[in-house]
Amino acid sequence: MAEMNSPGRNGFLCICIFTITFWINTYTSAENGFKANYSKSGLDTVPKNLPAQMTDLDLSYNSISELQISDFSSLSKLRVLNLSHNLIRELDFSIFQYNKDLELLDLSHNKLQTLSCIPVTSLRHLDLSYNNFMDMPTCQAFGKMVKLEYLGLSARRIQESDFRVLANLQLDTLFLGLEHLTESVPGSLPAFNTKKLWIALPENSEFVSLELNVTESLELSNIQGKQVSGLITFLSQPSKNGKLLNLTLNNIELSWLSLTAILQRVWESSIEYFNINYVDILIFEDTSQSLNYVDTSLKALTIKHAIAVSEMFNQEDVYRTFSEMNIASLTISHSGILIMFCPLKPSDFTYLSFSHNSLTDKIFENCRNLALLETLILQNNQLKQLSKMSLMTSHMNSLKHLDLSQNLLQYEDNMNDCHWGKNMIKLNLASNQLSESVFRCLPANIQILHLQNNPISSIPKEITELTALEEINLASNKLASLPGCGQFRNLRFLNIEMNSVVSPSSEFYQTCQGIKQLKAGHNPFTCTCELRQFISLQKQGSMELVDWPDAYVCEYPDYLRGTLLKDFHVSEVVCNVSLLITIVIIITVVLVATASFLCIHFDVPWYLKMMWKWTQAKHRIRKSNPEDLLPNIEFHAFISYSEHDSEWVKNVLIPNLEKEDGSIRICQHERNFVAGKSIVENIIDCIEKSYRSIFVLSPYFVQSEWCHYELYFAHHKLFSENADSLILIVLEPIPAYIIPARYHKLKALMAKRTYLEWPKEKSKHGLFWSNLRAAIYVKLSSNEEERAFSLI
Numbered sequence: 001m002a003e004m005n006s007p008g009r010n011g012f013l014c015i016c017i018f019t020i021t022f023w024i025n026t027y028t029s030a031e032n033g034f035k036a037n038y039s040k041s042g043l044d045t046v047p048k049n050l051p052a053q054m055t056d057l058d059l060s061y062n063s064i065s066e067l068q069i070s071d072f073s074s075l076s077k078l079r080v081l082n083l084s085h086n087l088i089r090e091l092d093f094s095i096f097q098y099n100k101d102l103e104l105l106d107l108s109h110n111k112l113q114t115l116s117c118i119p120v121t122s123l124r125h126l127d128l129s130y131n132n133f134m135d136m137p138t139c140q141a142f143g144k145m146v147k148l149e150y151l152g153l154s155a156r157r158i159q160e161s162d163f164r165v166l167a168n169l170q171l172d173t174l175f176l177g178l179e180h181l182t183e184s185v186p187g188s189l190p191a192f193n194t195k196k197l198w199i200a201l202p203e204n205s206e207f208v209s210l211e212l213n214v215t216e217s218l219e220l221s222n223i224q225g226k227q228v229s230g231l232i233t234f235l236s237q238p239s240k241n242g243k244l245l246n247l248t249l250n251n252i253e254l255s256w257l258s259l260t261a262i263l264q265r266v267w268e269s270s271i272e273y274f275n276i277n278y279v280d281i282l283i284f285e286d287t288s289q290s291l292n293y294v295d296t297s298l299k300a301l302t303i304k305h306a307i308a309v310s311e312m313f314n315q316e317d318v319y320r321t322f323s324e325m326n327i328a329s330l331t332i333s334h335s336g337i338l339i340m341f342c343p344l345k346p347s348d349f350t351y352l353s354f355s356h357n358s359l360t361d362k363i364f365e366n367c368r369n370l371a372l373l374e375t376l377i378l379q380n381n382q383l384k385q386l387s388k389m390s391l392m393t394s395h396m397n398s399l400k401h402l403d404l405s406q407n408l409l410q411y412e413d414n415m416n417d418c419h420w421g422k423n424m425i426k427l428n429l430a431s432n433q434l435s436e437s438v439f440r441c442l443p444a445n446i447q448i449l450h451l452q453n454n455p456i457s458s459i460p461k462e463i464t465e466l467t468a469l470e471e472i473n474l475a476s477n478k479l480a481s482l483p484g485c486g487q488f489r490n491l492r493f494l495n496i497e498m499n500s501v502v503s504p505s506s507e508f509y510q511t512c513q514g515i516k517q518l519k520a521g522h523n524p525f526t527c528t529c530e531l532r533q534f535i536s537l538q539k540q541g542s543m544e545l546v547d548w549p550d551a552y553v554c555e556y557p558d559y560l561r562g563t564l565l566k567d568f569h570v571s572e573v574v575c576n577v578s579l580l581i582t583i584v585i586i587i588t589v590v591l592v593a594t595a596s597f598l599c600i601h602f603d604v605p606w607y608l609k610m611m612w613k614w615t616q617a618k619h620r621i622r623k624s625n626p627e628d629l630l631p632n633i634e635f636h637a638f639i640s641y642s643e644h645d646s647e648w649v650k651n652v653l654i655p656n657l658e659k660e661d662g663s664i665r666i667c668q669h670e671r672n673f674v675a676g677k678s679i680v681e682n683i684i685d686c687i688e689k690s691y692r693s694i695f696v697l698s699p700y701f702v703q704s705e706w707c708h709y710e711l712y713f714a715h716h717k718l719f720s721e722n723a724d725s726l727i728l729i730v731l732e733p734i735p736a737y738i739i740p741a742r743y744h745k746l747k748a749l750m751a752k753r754t755y756l757e758w759p760k761e762k763s764k765h766g767l768f769w770s771n772l773r774a775a776i777y778v779k780l781s782s783n784e785e786e787r788a789f790s791l792i
């Protein structure tokens, strides 16, 4: 344990963590290792202390002039090392002796003059082209690098013996950069053991020795002058080119006549794919001589970046040369062509691409001879009218895929003039000038539709259904909401990123359930309640939101700008009005019910009534002036009760009324009755000297004759003097039927319900007594004064 906590251990951990963080920040961790890109970093040596896990190291375009064994010895995992475009003069292959996994080594465009060879047997790709070698740098060691697939070489001088060592290898590609060739030994190049031979011929030189034996692929760059005739000769010799399947020519300058000669030879050869890139065609001669399109192996001709160098030429002759070709695939791109003719007889073309030219709406007008055409690419031309394009396809019964992107297409929505080919399933109308009217001019069975980068602001409701449509790309338009899918019931993929979508339409949720993938990032989302359903789409998992969460950001309201939709939360209650109302109602009902329950359970109305009476009594007491002192009043109250209730009166009522400081005086017959007077006199006396008369009512009281007398007297007084001198306390409930009929006064009083009920609950007693005391309290002249006064 002690060791675990020692400083040394901690320091080691710190370094580890630091190093890991450092790697993560500096290098990209690829799926199978670490990559580092130091290209164009102004380095003049290989960086030190590279992590040992390094697999891919790009040091191209620096000023490194020397390599040392220590540069790479620690990088035992290194697979790719790109040192191209540096200033390295010498190379000893033994510096890679610790890089047992090194597969790719690019040393092209350096200053290498000498090479010390040992076999690096792991190498698959080795590029030594464009260095300062005088002779081909083919060491004996190459013969042992049996995994080599690509080998790039350059020299100023070649000899047949240079390539002997390669005879053992099974190369895929041999590249010979011979631009700087100054001397060549006459004779033919040997038969290379490679699938593809790629030769950059010396520019403007006399090198004509295209005596090649090739397999499968040949790529030749820089063909001018005499090399053109060398090429024609080569192509005329089936013994030399008999196995050739792919021929690519780059950077050519030739006459129209040479071009047709080459094409004729190719037509007659075994070549299947013929590519010409960057060709200047000098058209001065007679162009009327047409090719003889014999049956051919050729499948595809691709011409890119062709320029016709000519003042004037017979366009018909030139373009017919291409339009009448009996091959499946023809591409002429980046060549500024203005027209292309409809073939004169039913054509074999299944694939035509004329992208990046200057073709106009006249292209293939009324053309009925392209019935086999399946794919037509007219990207980036000068096409303007969508309806003309639809008419063009109306006779192309096999056409499935049409690319009209990057043109100037518009659709004038005034006639029913769209007639698309019956079998079209993929249409690319991206980057045009199409508005929403385009939806009235679409092929009925279209499955994949590209409309990105147009000024479409809505999808009209009243369009014909596109039941086959599975995929639509509406990115970079001007749509303000996610559209509904009512017209595209089978839509699976919708791309609507980079529009002006603030929130999805309700129709979207109702009709677009079939969508599997939705790409809707980079829109100015308004983060309000309406958006919650959209955000929940991701959670439900029925629809994949492509680029979630990073591309989905709130734009409005201002305080949420920049918040990821993923982090936008708003509660159900805030958004759902009916829920809100329901909750308010429930709360109200609960409050009312609670209040009612409390009222009933704790007899709140009783308390309120008592408090009210008590307040009134206090008010009365406060108002009464000393002048109002009642004459002849000695007692606050006279108490009348049945003998049966005397226990309660004596033990409870009187002690509670007189309780405090004796400020309340009670007239009670047992206590205050004057001897010698009759009972009735005493009672009357007592009632008259009392401010109030308290009657303790109970079933016994009602039945007592005496009590009734007392009540009679008191009531009499009530009418003669003070209107409210009578206080009735109901000690026990008195059913109305037990009150004898003759006691109608009592009945009337009871009916008025102006009595106090003796509460059973102890908790209410306090208030009961205060109330009663307040009701009987009045300022009486002090006892002594009173006595003295009465004595006089």
Ligand SMILES: *[C@@H]1O[C@H](CO)[C@@H](O)[C@H](O)[C@H]1NC(C)=O
Pocket (backbone or CB within 6 Å): 039, 060, 061, 082, 083, 084, 104, 106, 125
């Ligand atoms: C080496 O880097 C250069 C420049 O970045 C690049 O053109 C070249 O293709 C790279 N080599 C390989 C074999 O990838």
